[in-house]
Amino acid sequence: xxxxxxxxxxxxxxxxxxxxxxxxxxxxxxxxxxxxxxxxxxxxxxxxxxxxxxxxxxxxxxxxxxxxxxxxxxxxxxxxxxxxxxxxxxxxxxxxxxxxxxxxxxxxxxxxxxxxxxxxxxxxxxxxxxxxxxxxxxxxxxxxxxxxxxxxxxxxxxxxxxxxxxxxxxxxxxxxxxxxxxxxxxxxxxxxxxxxxxxxxxxxxxxxxxxxxxxxxxxxxxxxxxxxxxxxxxxxxxxxxxxxxxxxxxxxxxxxxxxxxxxxxxx
Numbered sequence: 068x069x070x071x072x073x074x075x076x077x078x079x080x081x082x083x084x085x086x087x088x089x090x091x092x093x094x095x096x097x098x099x100x101x102x103x104x105x106x107x108x109x110x111x112x113x114x115x116x117x118x119x120x121x122x123x124x125x126x127x128x129x130x131x132x133x134x135x136x137x138x139x140x141x142x143x144x145x146x147x148x149x150x151x152x153x154x155x156x157x158x159x160x161x162x163x164x165x166x167x168x169x170x171x172x173x174x175x176x177x178x179x180x181x182x183x184x185x186x187x188x189x190x191x192x193x194x195x196x197x198x199x200x201x202x203x204x205x206x207x208x209x210x211x212x213x214x215x216x217x218x219x220x221x222x223x224x225x226x227x228x229x230x231x232x233x234x235x236x237x238x239x240x241x242x243x244x245x246x247x248x249x250x251x252x253x254x255x256x257x258x259x260x261x262x263x264x265x266x267x268x269x270x271x272x273x274x275x276x277x278x279x280x281x282x283x284x285x286x287x288x289x290x291x292x293x294x295x296x297x298x299x300x301x302x303x304x305x306x307x308x309x310x311x312x313x314x315x316x317x318x319x320x321x322x323x324x325x326x327x328x329x330x331x332x333x334x
Contacts, residue, residue: 076121079113084126087136088147088200092201093308093309093316096143100136102127107134110307115116148198151286154300159186160235166269189238189285196293197300201318207319208327215314218271218323220293221264222302225255230299237284244287272279272325294321 086107090096103113115122119129126138136143157233179187222230229251236242252261252275268277274295275281283291297317304310317323 068293070152072118074117074120075113078123079111079115079118080122082111082113082305083107083134084124085304086309087126087134087149088143088150089304089306089309091143091147092151093306093312094201094204095308095312096136100134101133103221104129104132111305114273114332115312117219124194148194151197151300152190152194154303155190155197157303158231158234158296158299159190159238160231161186162239186238193296193300194294197297200297200320201313203316205319206315207316208316208322210323210327212311214271214323215318219298219302219310219314221267221271222271222299224257224260226260226264227299227302229255230274233281234292234296234299237281240285242281242284244284246280246281247279248275248281252279258308270325271323272321277283290321297321298323 070113087096087102090102104119107115115129119131122129126136128137138146159182161184163181182190183296213275231252232254233242233248234302242248249261256264264273264276265277265279268275272291272294274283274291282288283295285292293319298314301310301313301317304313314323314330318327
Protein backbone atom coordinates (compact mmCIF):
# COMPACT_ATOMS: atom_id res chain seq x y z
CA UNK A 68 0.00 0.00 0.00
CA UNK A 69 1.43 3.38 -0.98
CA UNK A 70 1.87 6.13 1.62
CA UNK A 71 -1.06 8.18 0.31
CA UNK A 72 -3.50 5.26 0.48
CA UNK A 73 -2.10 4.22 3.86
CA UNK A 74 -2.67 7.71 5.26
CA UNK A 75 -6.15 7.88 3.76
CA UNK A 76 -7.05 4.46 5.15
CA UNK A 77 -5.95 5.44 8.66
CA UNK A 78 -8.15 8.55 8.62
CA UNK A 79 -11.07 6.65 7.06
CA UNK A 80 -10.77 3.96 9.75
CA UNK A 81 -10.80 6.60 12.49
CA UNK A 82 -13.89 8.26 11.00
CA UNK A 83 -15.61 4.88 10.70
CA UNK A 84 -14.96 4.17 14.38
CA UNK A 85 -16.45 7.59 15.24
CA UNK A 86 -19.53 6.81 13.17
CA UNK A 87 -20.03 3.46 14.91
CA UNK A 88 -19.80 5.11 18.35
CA UNK A 89 -22.03 8.01 17.35
CA UNK A 90 -24.69 5.64 16.06
CA UNK A 91 -24.50 3.81 19.37
CA UNK A 92 -24.94 7.08 21.31
CA UNK A 93 -27.92 8.05 19.14
CA UNK A 94 -29.35 4.52 19.53
CA UNK A 95 -29.54 3.98 15.78
CA UNK A 96 -26.92 1.26 15.41
CA UNK A 97 -28.78 -1.33 13.30
CA UNK A 98 -29.95 -4.47 15.10
CA UNK A 99 -28.16 -6.42 12.40
CA UNK A 100 -24.97 -4.65 13.54
CA UNK A 101 -24.19 -3.96 9.90
CA UNK A 102 -23.57 -0.55 8.29
CA UNK A 103 -23.90 -0.13 4.53
CA UNK A 104 -20.65 0.79 2.76
CA UNK A 105 -22.73 2.57 0.12
CA UNK A 106 -24.20 4.80 2.85
CA UNK A 107 -20.76 5.47 4.30
CA UNK A 108 -19.59 6.63 0.87
CA UNK A 109 -22.54 9.02 0.70
CA UNK A 110 -22.03 10.37 4.22
CA UNK A 111 -18.24 10.84 4.14
CA UNK A 112 -15.51 11.96 1.75
CA UNK A 113 -14.01 8.46 1.59
CA UNK A 114 -14.53 5.62 -0.86
CA UNK A 115 -14.82 2.70 1.53
CA UNK A 116 -15.18 0.22 -1.34
CA UNK A 117 -11.64 1.00 -2.46
CA UNK A 118 -10.25 1.10 1.08
CA UNK A 119 -12.09 -1.86 2.59
CA UNK A 120 -9.22 -4.36 2.38
CA UNK A 121 -7.10 -2.01 4.49
CA UNK A 122 -9.75 -1.47 7.17
CA UNK A 123 -10.72 -3.43 10.25
CA UNK A 124 -10.00 -3.28 13.96
CA UNK A 125 -11.39 -4.54 17.27
CA UNK A 126 -14.65 -2.69 16.57
CA UNK A 127 -15.57 -3.97 13.12
CA UNK A 128 -14.75 -6.08 10.11
CA UNK A 129 -15.36 -4.76 6.60
CA UNK A 130 -17.11 -7.08 4.17
CA UNK A 131 -17.98 -6.73 0.50
CA UNK A 132 -21.01 -4.46 1.05
CA UNK A 133 -21.25 -3.86 4.79
CA UNK A 134 -19.26 -3.03 7.87
CA UNK A 135 -19.96 -5.67 10.53
CA UNK A 136 -19.79 -4.49 14.15
CA UNK A 137 -18.04 -7.14 16.26
CA UNK A 138 -17.46 -5.39 19.60
CA UNK A 139 -19.90 -6.04 22.47
CA UNK A 140 -22.36 -3.43 23.78
CA UNK A 141 -20.53 -2.94 27.06
CA UNK A 142 -17.38 -1.79 25.31
CA UNK A 143 -19.43 0.30 22.86
CA UNK A 144 -21.08 2.01 25.83
CA UNK A 145 -17.75 2.75 27.51
CA UNK A 146 -16.06 3.96 24.34
CA UNK A 147 -19.02 6.09 23.19
CA UNK A 148 -19.14 7.83 26.57
CA UNK A 149 -15.41 8.48 26.26
CA UNK A 150 -15.94 9.92 22.77
CA UNK A 151 -18.63 12.28 24.07
CA UNK A 152 -16.37 13.46 26.89
CA UNK A 153 -13.47 13.98 24.48
CA UNK A 154 -15.64 16.26 22.30
CA UNK A 155 -16.57 18.27 25.39
CA UNK A 156 -12.93 18.54 26.47
CA UNK A 157 -12.11 20.00 23.05
CA UNK A 158 -14.47 22.89 23.82
CA UNK A 159 -13.42 23.59 27.40
CA UNK A 160 -10.01 25.21 27.68
CA UNK A 161 -8.39 24.91 31.15
CA UNK A 162 -7.91 28.44 32.49
CA UNK A 163 -4.23 27.71 33.17
CA UNK A 164 -3.55 27.33 29.41
CA UNK A 165 -3.61 29.79 26.58
CA UNK A 166 -5.31 28.77 23.32
CA UNK A 167 -2.14 27.55 21.55
CA UNK A 168 -0.70 25.53 24.43
CA UNK A 169 -4.10 23.88 24.94
CA UNK A 170 -4.48 22.94 21.27
CA UNK A 171 -1.01 21.39 21.30
CA UNK A 172 -2.03 19.17 24.23
CA UNK A 173 -5.71 18.41 23.76
CA UNK A 174 -5.36 15.41 21.44
CA UNK A 175 -2.32 14.02 23.25
CA UNK A 176 -2.41 14.11 27.00
CA UNK A 177 -4.96 16.55 28.37
CA UNK A 178 -6.10 15.15 31.74
CA UNK A 179 -8.81 15.92 34.28
CA UNK A 180 -6.36 17.46 36.75
CA UNK A 181 -5.54 20.18 34.19
CA UNK A 182 -8.98 21.63 34.98
CA UNK A 183 -10.21 23.54 38.00
CA UNK A 184 -12.99 22.08 40.13
CA UNK A 185 -15.50 24.45 38.53
CA UNK A 186 -14.33 23.46 35.03
CA UNK A 187 -14.62 19.75 35.87
CA UNK A 188 -18.12 20.33 37.24
CA UNK A 189 -19.07 22.05 33.97
CA UNK A 190 -17.63 19.17 31.91
CA UNK A 191 -19.54 16.64 34.03
CA UNK A 192 -22.73 18.68 33.67
CA UNK A 193 -22.46 18.76 29.88
CA UNK A 194 -21.57 15.07 29.65
CA UNK A 195 -24.53 14.12 31.83
CA UNK A 196 -26.81 16.39 29.78
CA UNK A 197 -25.63 14.90 26.50
CA UNK A 198 -26.13 11.35 27.76
CA UNK A 199 -29.53 12.34 29.16
CA UNK A 200 -30.57 13.71 25.77
CA UNK A 201 -29.25 10.58 24.04
CA UNK A 202 -31.33 8.36 26.34
CA UNK A 203 -34.65 9.92 25.22
CA UNK A 204 -36.73 7.22 23.53
CA UNK A 205 -39.67 9.21 22.16
CA UNK A 206 -39.65 12.77 20.85
CA UNK A 207 -41.90 15.07 22.88
CA UNK A 208 -42.00 17.43 19.91
CA UNK A 209 -40.67 17.46 16.36
CA UNK A 210 -39.13 20.16 14.22
CA UNK A 211 -38.37 20.04 10.52
CA UNK A 212 -35.05 18.79 9.19
CA UNK A 213 -34.51 22.29 7.80
CA UNK A 214 -34.86 23.83 11.26
CA UNK A 215 -32.52 21.26 12.76
CA UNK A 216 -29.94 22.05 10.09
CA UNK A 217 -30.31 25.82 10.54
CA UNK A 218 -29.92 25.62 14.31
CA UNK A 219 -26.93 23.28 14.07
CA UNK A 220 -25.27 25.32 11.33
CA UNK A 221 -24.95 28.27 13.69
CA UNK A 222 -21.44 26.85 14.12
CA UNK A 223 -20.70 26.91 10.38
CA UNK A 224 -18.00 29.01 8.68
CA UNK A 225 -15.53 28.79 11.56
CA UNK A 226 -18.05 30.26 14.03
CA UNK A 227 -17.40 27.09 16.04
CA UNK A 228 -14.21 28.79 17.28
CA UNK A 229 -16.06 31.94 18.36
CA UNK A 230 -18.74 29.89 20.12
CA UNK A 231 -15.96 28.02 21.91
CA UNK A 232 -14.51 31.32 23.16
CA UNK A 233 -17.95 32.48 24.33
CA UNK A 234 -18.47 29.29 26.36
CA UNK A 235 -15.04 29.54 27.97
CA UNK A 236 -15.40 33.23 28.75
CA UNK A 237 -18.77 32.47 30.37
CA UNK A 238 -17.18 29.66 32.38
CA UNK A 239 -14.33 31.92 33.49
CA UNK A 240 -16.87 34.68 34.27
CA UNK A 241 -15.30 37.13 31.82
CA UNK A 242 -18.71 37.77 30.26
CA UNK A 243 -22.25 37.58 31.62
CA UNK A 244 -25.82 37.53 30.39
CA UNK A 245 -26.66 41.02 29.14
CA UNK A 246 -23.20 41.72 27.66
CA UNK A 247 -22.84 42.67 24.00
CA UNK A 248 -20.90 39.95 22.13
CA UNK A 249 -20.82 41.50 18.66
CA UNK A 250 -17.03 41.38 18.67
CA UNK A 251 -17.19 37.59 19.10
CA UNK A 252 -19.55 37.38 16.13
CA UNK A 253 -17.30 39.53 13.98
CA UNK A 254 -14.23 37.38 14.60
CA UNK A 255 -15.18 34.57 12.21
CA UNK A 256 -18.24 35.80 10.34
CA UNK A 257 -18.78 38.23 7.48
CA UNK A 258 -21.25 41.10 7.87
CA UNK A 259 -23.76 39.16 5.79
CA UNK A 260 -23.38 36.05 7.96
CA UNK A 261 -23.74 38.12 11.13
CA UNK A 262 -26.93 39.68 9.78
CA UNK A 263 -28.34 36.24 8.91
CA UNK A 264 -27.64 34.83 12.35
CA UNK A 265 -29.02 37.88 14.16
CA UNK A 266 -32.18 37.63 12.07
CA UNK A 267 -32.52 33.90 12.81
CA UNK A 268 -32.12 34.52 16.55
CA UNK A 269 -35.76 35.65 16.58
CA UNK A 270 -36.69 32.13 15.48
CA UNK A 271 -34.02 30.02 17.17
CA UNK A 272 -33.01 30.05 20.82
CA UNK A 273 -29.37 30.97 20.18
CA UNK A 274 -27.17 32.09 23.06
CA UNK A 275 -27.49 35.66 21.76
CA UNK A 276 -30.43 37.79 20.63
CA UNK A 277 -31.10 39.91 17.53
CA UNK A 278 -29.00 42.75 18.99
CA UNK A 279 -26.00 40.52 19.74
CA UNK A 280 -26.69 40.49 23.48
CA UNK A 281 -25.64 37.39 25.41
CA UNK A 282 -28.77 35.67 26.74
CA UNK A 283 -27.25 33.16 29.16
CA UNK A 284 -24.48 32.32 31.58
CA UNK A 285 -23.99 29.85 34.43
CA UNK A 286 -26.67 31.56 36.52
CA UNK A 287 -29.04 33.02 33.93
CA UNK A 288 -31.02 31.01 31.34
CA UNK A 289 -28.79 28.03 32.05
CA UNK A 290 -30.85 25.75 29.83
CA UNK A 291 -30.11 28.00 26.86
CA UNK A 292 -26.39 27.67 27.59
CA UNK A 293 -26.69 23.86 27.85
CA UNK A 294 -28.68 23.65 24.63
CA UNK A 295 -26.24 25.74 22.61
CA UNK A 296 -23.19 23.98 24.03
CA UNK A 297 -24.64 20.58 23.11
CA UNK A 298 -25.53 21.91 19.65
CA UNK A 299 -21.88 22.81 19.15
CA UNK A 300 -20.84 19.33 20.30
CA UNK A 301 -23.23 17.71 17.82
CA UNK A 302 -21.85 19.88 15.02
CA UNK A 303 -18.60 17.88 15.40
CA UNK A 304 -20.31 14.52 14.79
CA UNK A 305 -19.17 12.64 11.68
CA UNK A 306 -22.43 10.74 11.15
CA UNK A 307 -25.25 12.96 9.80
CA UNK A 308 -27.99 10.49 10.83
CA UNK A 309 -26.78 10.42 14.44
CA UNK A 310 -26.54 14.20 14.46
CA UNK A 311 -30.11 14.55 13.18
CA UNK A 312 -31.57 12.11 15.71
CA UNK A 313 -29.71 13.70 18.61
CA UNK A 314 -30.83 17.19 17.54
CA UNK A 315 -34.44 15.96 17.57
CA UNK A 316 -33.86 14.55 21.05
CA UNK A 317 -32.23 17.81 22.14
CA UNK A 318 -35.29 19.67 20.89
CA UNK A 319 -37.50 17.35 22.94
CA UNK A 320 -35.74 18.34 26.15
CA UNK A 321 -34.74 21.91 25.30
CA UNK A 322 -36.83 23.44 22.47
CA UNK A 323 -34.68 24.92 19.71
CA UNK A 324 -37.38 27.33 18.52
CA UNK A 325 -38.09 30.38 20.67
CA UNK A 326 -41.87 30.02 20.21
CA UNK A 327 -41.73 26.45 21.58
CA UNK A 328 -40.32 27.66 24.92
CA UNK A 329 -43.75 28.90 26.00
CA UNK A 330 -44.95 25.30 26.28
CA UNK A 331 -44.32 23.11 29.29
CA UNK A 332 -41.21 21.02 28.81
CA UNK A 333 -41.77 17.30 28.46
CA UNK A 334 -38.85 14.95 29.12
